[in-house]
Amino acid sequence: MDARSIAALVISIALLSGCKKPKENEAEAEAPTPVQVDAVTRGPIDLMVTADAVLYPVNLANVTSKISAPVRRVLVNRGDHVKAGQLLAELESRDLAASAEESKSQLDQAQSAYQTITGATVPEDRTKAEADVQAATQSLEAAKILYNNRVDLQKQGALAQKLVDDAKVAMVQAQSQLDTAQRHLQSVRQVTGAEQQKAAQSQVNAAKAHYDSAAVQVVYAEVRSPINGIVADRAVYPGDTATPGEAIVSIVDISQVVARANIPVKEAAAVRVGRPATITGPEGVLAGKVTVVSPAVDPNSTTVQVWVQADNPQEKLKSGETVRVSIRADLIQDALLVHASALLNSDEGGEKVMVVGKDSKAHERKVTVGIREGNRVQILGGVNEGDKVITSGGLGLDDKAKVTIKSEEDADDDDDNADDDKK
Numbered sequence: 001m002d003a004r005s006i007a008a009l010v011i012s013i014a015l016l017s018g019c020k021k022p023k024e025n026e027a028e029a030e031a032p033t034p035v036q037v038d039a040v041t042r043g044p045i046d047l048m049v050t051a052d053a054v055l056y057p058v059n060l061a062n063v064t065s066k067i068s069a070p071v072r073r074v075l076v077n078r079g080d081h082v083k084a085g086q087l088l089a090e091l092e093s094r095d096l097a098a099s100a101e102e103s104k105s106q107l108d109q110a111q112s113a114y115q116t117i118t119g120a121t122v123p124e125d126r127t128k129a130e131a132d133v134q135a136a137t138q139s140l141e142a143a144k145i146l147y148n149n150r151v152d153l154q155k156q157g158a159l160a161q162k163l164v165d166d167a168k169v170a171m172v173q174a175q176s177q178l179d180t181a182q183r184h185l186q187s188v189r190q191v192t193g194a195e196q197q198k199a200a201q202s203q204v205n206a207a208k209a210h211y212d213s214a215a216v217q218v219v220y221a222e223v224r225s226p227i228n229g230i231v232a233d234r235a236v237y238p239g240d241t242a243t244p245g246e247a248i249v250s251i252v253d254i255s256q257v258v259a260r261a262n263i264p265v266k267e268a269a270a271v272r273v274g275r276p277a278t279i280t281g282p283e284g285v286l287a288g289k290v291t292v293v294s295p296a297v298d299p300n301s302t303t304v305q306v307w308v309q310a311d312n313p314q315e316k317l318k319s320g321e322t323v324r325v326s327i328r329a330d331l332i333q334d335a336l337l338v339h340a341s342a343l344l345n346s347d348e349g350g351e352k353v354m355v356v357g358k359d360s361k362a363h364e365r366k367v368t369v370g371i372r373e374g375n376r377v378q379i380l381g382g383v384n385e386g387d388k389v390i391t392s393g394g395l396g397l398d399d400k401a402k403v404t405i406k407s408e409e410d411a412d413d414d415d416d417n418a419d420d421d422k423k
């Protein structure tokens with residue numbers, strides 16, 4: 001090879017070397033990826049149980065008629081607010097009032113008969129019986145004296161035996177009359193007075209029961225509200241016939257509402273009566289508490305029904321609406337916490353975070369996730385308190401990729417620019 005060829009080869013090698021070196025320098029000088037980070041903290045987190053639910057009124061009354069009668073007038077309409085005891089409707093009651101008056105008269109008669117028996121008849125019978133006993137006793141004593149006198153005279157021979165025998169018969173008859181009078185007096189005292197009063201009292205009780213029944217029928221003609229609430233429905237109009245058992249007016253009390261949610265057994269295990277909760281509906285959020293946790297599991301859905309009750313000021317939420325309940329089932333005092341935006345899906349399954357090391361490189365950490373509450377997530381393993389996890393800009397980063405941490409001002413500027421671009 002001559003000198004010219006050698007010189008050309010040296011120049012070519014130099015040119016090739018010069019072209020390759022800038023690319024290596026370019027790779028080495030590649031700018032790091034700007035990211036936002038958030039420190040792993042330790043603190044309390046609520047175990048929240050959420051589920052869809054249906055709203056029910058705290059109280060419901062289907063007001064029915066207890067009698068069959070024509071409707072005279074209805075005093076309320078749908079949407080009206082009513083108070084407990086307020087008159088809702090009136091039924092025709094003139095025939096019932098007449099029947100009640102008749103029953104009242106019968107009661108007065110029975111009470112008058114009772115007063116007559118207890119105040120006059122029984123005392124008169126007792127007085128007469130006592131007088132009869134006294135008269136029979138006196139007759140017996142006179143008959144005994146007459147008999148004894150005749151016996152003495154007969155012994156002296158001054159009186160015939162027949163007159164003695166007649167006196168003895170008279171004495172026996174007087175004794176018999178006394179026995180009869182004494183038995184009658186005993187019957188008046190023990191039987192006649194008690195039985196007559198008992199019979200009279202029974203008649204009074206029967207008349208009073210009949211009157212009370214008739215009077216109640218008149219009261220039933222006035223249909224009143226048993227609760228405070230709103231008229232949800234009225235099923236009758238004047239002229240209709242009210243039938244016992246059929247609703248005339250339906251009233252709901254939604255001053256408080258009850259959200260009934262069906263929660264999976266595993267989640268419901270942590271829910272207890274009295275735990276604070278919220279009900280979120282189209283019209284707002286209500287604060288309440290758990291009032292019922294069913295002891296039974298629905299075999300069809302394998303869920304447990306939980307009731308959350310809350311005050312409903314201004315009656316914003318309505319019965320029948322679908323809402324969302326959030327129950328604070330438990331509080332974990334000491335937990336490792338990261339922002340939810342730090343979580344990424346791992347290629348190996350599960351979730352991961354990117355941690356910025358002291359070498360300013362992103363390091364992939366697979367994590368075990370626990371409780372989630374809003375933007376806060378409990379980490380059961382994979383990171384330590386104080387680690388800086390990437391919350392923005394980490395998507396697509398390779399393990400050990402160089403990063404630079406944005407300041408809060410830079411992050412705010414990026415957010416403003418993004419908002420301008422959207423506009």
